[in-house]
Amino acid sequence: MDITNGKVPVTVLTGFLGAGKTTLLNRILTENHGKRIAVIENEFGEIGIDDAIVINSDEEIFEMNNGCICCTVRGDLIRILGSLMRRRDKFDYILVETTGLANPAPVAQTFFVDDEIREQLELDGIVTVIDCKHVAMHLGESQECDEQVAFADVILLNKTDLVDDDAVSELEGRIRSRNALAKIYRTSNATIEMEKILNVNGFKLDKALATKPTFLEPEYPFEWGGLFELNGDSKMLVLQDGPDPKMNVLFLRAPDNEAGSITKLAETAVRFFSNNKKQISPGEKIDSSDQLYELSLPEEGSKTFEVALKEPGRYVFYTQHLPEEFSLEICTTSGTIEPIDFEVYDAGHTHDSEVSSVGIDSDGDLDEEKLMNWLGTLLREKGTDIFRMKGILSVAGQNERFIFQGVHMLFDGKRDRPWGDEKRTNQLIFIGRNLNREELVEGFNSCLAKKPHLSFH
Amino acid sequence: MFDPFNRSSSANASRTIKGWVSSALRLSEDHTLLVTELKCTEPDCPPIETVVAVLGPGGQQHQAKVHLAINEITREEALKLALDLQRLMAGEKRDNREDCDGHH
Numbered sequence: 001m002d003i004t005n006g007k008v009p010v011t012v013l014t015g016f017l018g019a020g021k022t023t024l025l026n027r028i029l030t031e032n033h034g035k036r037i038a039v040i041e042n043e044f045g046e047i048g049i050d051d052a053i054v055i056n057s058d059e060e061i062f063e064m065n066n067g068c069i070c071c072t073v074r075g076d077l078i079r080i081l082g083s084l085m086r087r088r089d090k091f092d093y094i095l096v097e098t099t100g101l102a103n104p105a106p107v108a109q110t111f112f113v114d115d116e117i118r119e120q121l122e123l124d125g126i127v128t129v130i131d132c133k134h135v136a137m138h139l140g141e142s143q144e145c146d147e148q149v150a151f152a153d154v155i156l157l158n159k160t161d162l163v164d165d166d167a168v169s170e171l172e173g174r175i176r177s178r179n180a181l182a183k184i185y186r187t188s189n190a191t192i193e194m195e196k197i198l199n200v201n202g203f204k205l206d207k208a209l210a211t212k213p214t215f216l217e218p219e220y221p222f223e224w225g226g227l228f229e230l231n232g233d234s235k236m237l238v239l240q241d242g243p244d245p246k247m248n249v250l251f252l253r254a255p256d257n258e259a260g261s262i263t264k265l266a267e268t269a270v271r272f273f274s275n276n277k278k279q280i281s282p283g284e285k286i287d288s289s290d291q292l293y294e295l296s297l298p299e300e301g302s303k304t305f306e307v308a309l310k311e312p313g314r315y316v317f318y319t320q321h322l323p324e325e326f327s328l329e330i331c332t333t334s335g336t337i338e339p340i341d342f343e344v345y346d347a348g349h350t351h352d353s354e355v356s357s358v359g360i361d362s363d364g365d366l367d368e369e370k371l372m373n374w375l376g377t378l379l380r381e382k383g384t385d386i387f388r389m390k391g392i393l394s395v396a397g398q399n400e401r402f403i404f405q406g407v408h409m410l411f412d413g414k415r416d417r418p419w420g421d422e423k424r425t426n427q428l429i430f431i432g433r434n435l436n437r438e439e440l441v442e443g444f445n446s447c448l449a450k451k452p453h454l455s456f457h
Numbered sequence: 458m459f460d461p462f463n464r465s466s467s468a469n470a471s472r473t474i475k476g477w478v479s480s481a482l483r484l485s486e487d488h489t490l491l492v493t494e495l496k497c498t499e500p501d502c503p504p505i506e507t508v509v510a511v512l513g514p515g516g517q518q519h520q521a522k523v524h525l526a527i528n529e530i531t532r533e534e535a536l537k538l539a540l541d542l543q544r545l546m547a548g549e550k551r552d553n554r555e556d557c558d559g560h561h
Contacts, residue, residue: 060518064495071495073491078489082489083489113493116472116492119468
């Protein structure tokens with residue numbers, strides 16, 4: 001029997017028509033894994049197994065609260081699961097195949113809204129099959145396609161034999177930027193080991209973030225980094241009028257005589273850009289430290305800030321906007337100092353989609369009350385846009401890890417095992433639409449009970 | 458206060474409510490009942506409500522709500538919900554009949 005905690009695991013198969021869902025389904029059913037599988041089919045496929053329990057169903061959306069996606073489930077599934085559970089001795093795994101145009105949220109939520117269903121069934125994972133050759137026309141264009149990718153625990157990039165490797169890699173990058181949590185496998189003819197798609201524990205709290213989310217390059221909160229050789233004379237940062245009345249700036253000491261300092265320090269700079277900002281006005285001082293400065297640039301005309309050096313040497317300025325937008329210069333009394341090297345960064349505008357992942361990775365303990373307030377407000381205000389979230393949190397005064405996972409506003413969290421010798425840390429990931437990275441990081445930051453040390457990806 | 462850390466299971470209470478509603482409505486096996494507690498997040502709404510829904514074999518969906526948590530629902534409350542559902546189901550039957558009359 002493949003029943004864990006007395007619950008029957010359920011895998012949901014999604015993917016556009018023609019992606020290879022039925023091929024995968026047939027593969028699962030013919031594979032010698034010893035599971036007796038009941039299949040709930042939404043799409044007319046050709047299931048080639050006679051003794052499998054196969055139930056056809058038509059998608060029935062059931063809204064418990066008019067128009068609220070978070071309170072929407074699948075009526076057909078509830079009925080079928082109810083009747084299936086009356087003969088639960090006949091199977092030990094359930095597969096739900098959705099149509100290519102199905103929104104995964106109501107399917108997933110079906111397994112969380114009714115406590116009797118929760119007691120008997122466990123949503124194990126959402127597996128999304130993608131046709132590498134044709135997905136490009138849907139990704140970023142079709143809401144259903146984006147959501148099927150965003151909700152997935154496992155993504156099969158199928159039909160890789162029909163496209164070249166570079167195209168698959170580019171596609172994988174686009175998919176990863178939408179969903180940093182999912183395991184992505186490249187397949188042709190939906191050939192894959194069963195253990196990669198069944199019993200993946202995608203919604204199991206204890207396994208939340210068991211594997212660290214994979215992020216591509218971090219999204220940089222700055223657009224420019226410039227390396228300067230500065231001697232002991234007094235230095236000034238001078239800006240002219242620009243498109244924004246404020247700008248974030250970080251000033252870091254760089255190792256002398258070492259190539260590539262800007263790139264090497266960029267990851268540190270990303271972390272420091274999440275620190276609390278110190279607002280300063282023209283005439284005030286910028287130190288080389290982990291302090292993030294918000295330059296206040298209200299008045300017209302030239303604005304000058306003092307640059308304080310610890311010692312002569314190499315320093316990097318990371319600026320939120322490009323220097324040319326503000327005619328930014330580092331000056332001494334005798335003239336302008338040119339950077340000896342610089343890098344331009346894409347400041348978080350690299351996604352080709354409004355669907356994305358935001359990860360927060362932070363040391364420090366959280367104030368439980370502030371955390372609850374923040375999460376409560378976040379789910380209330382943004383629950384519709386947050387598709388999935390997972391996290392492991394370090395709460396001040398608690399010896400145990402706090403773990404959570406959620407689908408839209410359906411939130412499940414509990415105290416887990418003690419931290420023991422493990423380093424206390426916070427890891428959260430949100431996948432959703434129109435997520436505001438800065439707002440999420442700032443909100444989280446405000447819950448820290450101690451000085452924050454944050455990085456975000 | 459919203460407490461995301463405190464979602465308790467109410468499977469037994471949910472089963473009991475389903476039993477009360479099901480026998481009050483004399484539901485057959487092909488009807489499924491759903492009992493769910495919604496923590497309403499709109500400013501003007503009560504903070505908690507329980508939805509009891511009947512899903513019929515032909516895709517019929519009816520729901521009744523009460524501003525109580527699942528664990529607070531008494532037999533009396535459940536019977537009131539059943540009565541609401543009965544009215545909705547009767548209304549649907551009447552509508553269907555009228556539709557049929559209209560067509561023929």
